[in-house]
Amino acid sequence: MIALDEDRIMLRDSAREFLTDKSPASELRRLRDTKDKDGFSRDLWRGMKDMGWTGILIDEANGGSDFGHVGMALVCEEMGRTLAASPFLSTAVMAATAIRRGGSEEQKKKWLPAISEAKAIIALAVDEGRKHAPEKTALKAEISGNAFKLNGEKSFVVDGHVADAIIVAARTEGEPGDKNGISLFLVDAKAPGISIERVIGVDSRNNARIKFENVNAVDALGVTGKGFGLLENALNAGRAGVAAELLGVAGESFDRTVVFLKERKQFGKPIGAFQALQHRAAHLFGELELLRSLVLSACVTLDKSPDAAGSIVSAAKYKACEVAKLAVSEAVQMFGGMGMTDEIDIGLFMKRARAAQELLGDAYFHADRYAQSQKF
Amino acid sequence: MPLDTFRQETREWLAQNCPPEMRKPSRGEPDICWGGRNWQFHSNDQKIWLERMASKGWTVPMWPKEYGGGGLSREEEKILREEMRAINARSPLESFGIWMLGPALLHFGSEAQKKEYLPPIARGEIRWCQGYSEPGAGSDLASLQTKAEDKGDHFLVNGQKIWTSYADKADWIFCLVRTDPAAPKHKGISFVLFDMTTKGVTTKPILLISGKSPFCETFFENVKVPKANLVGTLNDGWTIAKYLLTHERASIGSGLSLAGMRSLPAEAIKSFGRDASGRLDNPFVREEVIRAEIDGRALLATIERYRAEAKAGQGVGAKSAILKYAGTELNKRRYEAFMTIGGSDALEWESARSDEGTLAREWLRTKANSIEGGTSEIMLGIVAKRILDLPEA
Ligand SMILES: Cc1cc2nc3c(=O)[nH]c(=O)nc-3n(C[C@H](O)[C@H](O)[C@H](O)COP(=O)(O)OP(=O)(O)OC[C@H]3O[C@@H](n4cnc5c(N)ncnc54)[C@H](O)[C@@H]3O)c2cc1C
Ligand SMILES: Cc1cc2nc3c(=O)[nH]c(=O)nc-3n(C[C@H](O)[C@H](O)[C@H](O)COP(=O)(O)OP(=O)(O)OC[C@H]3O[C@@H](n4cnc5c(N)ncnc54)[C@H](O)[C@@H]3O)c2cc1C
Numbered sequence A: 001m002i003a004l005d006e007d008r009i010m011l012r013d014s015a016r017e018f019l020t021d022k023s024p025a026s027e028l029r030r031l032r033d034t035k036d037k038d039g040f041s042r043d044l045w046r047g048m049k050d051m052g053w054t055g056i057l058i059d060e061a062n063g064g065s066d067f068g069h070v071g072m073a074l075v076c077e078e079m080g081r082t083l084a085a086s087p088f089l090s091t092a093v094m095a096a097t098a099i100r101r102g103g104s105e106e107q108k109k110k111w112l113p114a115i116s117e118a119k120a121i122i123a124l125a126v127d128e129g130r131k132h133a134p135e136k137t138a139l140k141a142e143i144s145g146n147a148f149k150l151n152g153e154k155s156f157v158v159d160g161h162v163a164d165a166i167i168v169a170a171r172t173e174g175e176p177g178d179k180n181g182i183s184l185f186l187v188d189a190k191a192p193g194i195s196i197e198r199v200i201g202v203d204s205r206n207n208a209r210i211k212f213e214n215v216n217a218v219d220a221l222g223v224t225g226k227g228f229g230l231l232e233n234a235l236n237a238g239r240a241g242v243a244a245e246l247l248g249v250a251g252e253s254f255d256r257t258v259v260f261l262k263e264r265k266q267f268g269k270p271i272g273a274f275q276a277l278q279h280r281a282a283h284l285f286g287e288l289e290l291l292r293s294l295v296l297s298a299c300v301t302l303d304k305s306p307d308a309a310g311s312i313v314s315a316a317k318y319k320a321c322e323v324a325k326l327a328v329s330e331a332v333q334m335f336g337g338m339g340m341t342d343e344i345d346i347g348l349f350m351k352r353a354r355a356a357q358e359l360l361g362d363a364y365f366h367a368d369r370y371a372q373s374q375k376f
Numbered sequence B: 001m002p003l004d005t006f007r008q009e010t011r012e013w014l015a016q017n018c019p020p021e022m023r024k025p026s027r028g029e030p031d032i033c034w035g036g037r038n039w040q041f042h043s044n045d046q047k048i049w050l051e052r053m054a055s056k057g058w059t060v061p062m063w064p065k066e067y068g069g070g071g072l073s074r075e076e077e078k079i080l081r082e083e084m085r086a087i088n089a090r091s092p093l094e095s096f097g098i099w100m101l102g103p104a105l106l107h108f109g110s111e112a113q114k115k116e117y118l119p120p121i122a123r124g125e126i127r128w129c130q131g132y133s134e135p136g137a138g139s140d141l142a143s144l145q146t147k148a149e150d151k152g153d154h155f156l157v158n159g160q161k162i163w164t165s166y167a168d169k170a171d172w173i174f175c176l177v178r179t180d181p182a183a184p185k186h187k188g189i190s191f192v193l194f195d196m197t198t199k200g201v202t203t204k205p206i207l208l209i210s211g212k213s214p215f216c217e218t219f220f221e222n223v224k225v226p227k228a229n230l231v232g233t234l235n236d237g238w239t240i241a242k243y244l245l246t247h248e249r250a251s252i253g254s255g256l257s258l259a260g261m262r263s264l265p266a267e268a269i270k271s272f273g274r275d276a277s278g279r280l281d282n283p284f285v286r287e288e289v290i291r292a293e294i295d296g297r298a299l300l301a302t303i304e305r306y307r308a309e310a311k312a313g314q315g316v317g318a319k320s321a322i323l324k325y326a327g328t329e330l331n332k333r334r335y336e337a338f339m340t341i342g343g344s345d346a347l348e349w350e351s352a353r354s355d356e357g358t359l360a361r362e363w364l365r366t367k368a369n370s371i372e373g374g375t376s377e378i379m380l381g382i383v384a385k386r387i388l389d390l391p392e393a
Helices: A006-022 A025-033 A042-050 A068-082 A088-102 A105-116 A228-263 A275-304 A310-334 A336-340 A346-358 A363-373 B003-017 B044-056 B074-086 B096-108 B111-122 B237-255 B264-272 B283-311 B319-346 B358-366 B376-387
Strands: A122-125 A140-144 A147-158 A165-171 A182-188 A194-200 A206-217 A219-221 B128-131 B147-150 B154-165 B172-178 B189-195 B201-206 B215-226
Touching: A006 A042, A006 A068, A025 A346, A068 A088, A068 A228, A068 A275, A088 A105, A088 A122, A088 A165, A088 A182, A088 A219, A088 A228, A122 A147, A122 A228, A147 A165, A147 A182, A165 A206, A182 A206, A182 A228, A228 A275, A228 A310, A228 A346, A275 A310, A275 B283, A275 B319, A275 B376, A310 A336, A310 A346, A310 A363, A310 B283, A336 A346, A363 B283, B003 B044, B003 B074, B096 B111, B096 B128, B096 B172, B096 B237, B128 B154, B147 B172, B154 B172, B154 B189, B154 B201, B172 B237, B189 B215, B189 B237, B237 B319, B264 B283, B264 B319, B283 B319, B319 B358, B319 B376
Parallel strands: A122 A165, A140 A165, B128 B172
Antiparallel strands: A140 A147, A147 A206, A165 A182, A182 A219, A194 A206, B147 B154, B154 B215, B172 B189, B201 B215
């Protein structure tokens, strides 16, 4: 385990400064209230490129800054604190990981610099039903000539509505439920046979339902039929990123709650003087500390030995879901009537926490996966 | 010395010097070596192990060598711990002297006091007890009433302590006494040391729910304590008391970390078996166990993170209250789970094959975790005030 060194503290501080300036929670309100066509700001995305974030997991030869997963987590946490909407998770974290780990030299040369330069948005299409279950992938990829034909549907594809390309998890062999027989394909989002339906979530963030009808796929990522491990690499990076974002969401709504506890007076004193609230706040602080350690530990492992990171990543995502749920529920409760209003941001944190809990596996999914990793 | 060399040498030394008996899994209390004047070693191996480790200073690896310690750096100490764990070596010595008094003396003691008291702690020759709590002063420790009057060359101590762990077995006591009854409650307390065989000291064991009796009522009637036994400044004992409590809390919190403890998943599998998919054949227990396992991992990671942060000079301070709270509450949860999982076996208190009801006694003992050293409620109060800066309740 590590303490943050100076470089990382600087990265965190500059991320906080950049995001509170360029993308505070009011920016999410603007996107929501103006029904923005993309659901995020392209200017902000270019700004993230200038900060080196788009290439945060990409090697320098391909234009990246290669700060690693600990750096990624610091940025994600700050994004959680300001509710910043961007294609960071889909593109800079998951797609970049899939291509860097599984791509051919040619694929890397084509896509990694484009991601680093913020010239390509790439979505990862995995889920098909209501719940995250990668090994249940059913979308069919059948050989036809020297290409595959994709048929099926994907749901909850984050940034699918604005993607230039999509990495699709498809089944080339076996049955839904088998880890074997899953392949990853890179397809152009405008390829014939793809229809994309934008979905705006409760958190004012965007994902897509995507239909694939006889879509031509020639560009396999990694070995066909053996894509599950690569998919897991990409998902684990994403899960750690979401866990870090949840730490930010929970941490920020907690900090705001503590400020409120000191300001709001009832019965002639600040409500923060009531022990019934003090102990709940203190408990929550402790939970946030525990979560922070798991997120850091997961990212240190992702940096050192990514193939062995599955269990600690699941521990972190599980805990992130539980702590964030508690943090935002307590926030609304302790804000009283104000917590229920759209006027203050607490509700926005609650909504994002709900969506991010679901994203890439909820607490039950990860508790089960952690148990399995312990052969339990 | 380069760390690799240190690891290599440590490994070799342990391989040669740790007796086989001391590598068997510890059953907890019955296998602990507490040391002291009247200590009866459970085995010759236990004695040899203590002597050998003490000769290296490794009963207190990070204390300076001149006080009986090993003079190790944090990194070296970590390596020693890892290498000991690797061969399942038991801790050679446990004591309140090591956990609590030592750190306080290193910080506040005079040179003469360090020289006099620390080496016997390191060698396990003197066993200490902690005289803090009184019948009227538990959580509100600063309201303690045991008084020490200035009689020129000595203090005259009168009063009563309670819940004094192992007072009947200890050789010496570190004790909080009131030296200025007129001052505000935090300002009139002093920290003194005295021999438990001094005239006027008596102890009366109290039976615990675990059926054991490791704590006592302790009475002082005209006990003469030499002035030289005052630690730090007169009437400023509260500063030392708090410093020591921080160490106590950190060590309770981390002491419960999972290394070498019973395994919940393994016990659960013994009780319930696996289903066709290899999962525990009871989804409710499985969930309970795995939640506790993940929280255990989070606690360990937090202990390590705080260590790393302390080393990097990033203050930890009142965070020992978090470790104490989280660690003890988790331990209680784990033992409730052990009891459920153990079923009727876990309830055995006495029977031909029972091990003196070890599990049931451990379970009952865990209930004290969130009381001793400051209760969970007091820990939450500390976090609320010192970290969150919430207004006085
Ligand atoms: C959807 C909705 C509809 C409503 N409709 C109506 C309506 O029709 N008419 C109407 O008059 N009102 C209405 N209310 C107001 C409602 O009754 C108040 O919100 C409620 O009484 C709490 O008061 P508050 O919002 O000022 O919170 P506060 O009193 O400021 O409380 C904030 C937090 O502090 C806690 N707290 C306060 N005092 C203490 C204490 N002594 N000890 C421990 N904790 C304490 C509270 O439990 C809460 O968690 C409505 C509220 C909502 C959310
Ligand atoms: C196994 C064991 C070993 C011990 N060993 C020692 C020892 O060696 N030496 C020694 O000096 N002491 C020892 N103690 C004593 C221990 O430190 C005290 O029991 C502890 O400080 C609590 O004090 P109390 O028992 O008087 O409970 P009380 O202070 O009376 O507390 C009773 C309950 O009220 C709650 N409470 C009290 N104040 C508040 C508040 N302000 N807000 C909210 N809730 C509050 C407490 O949390 C607790 O739940 C030991 C205790 C145990 C159980």
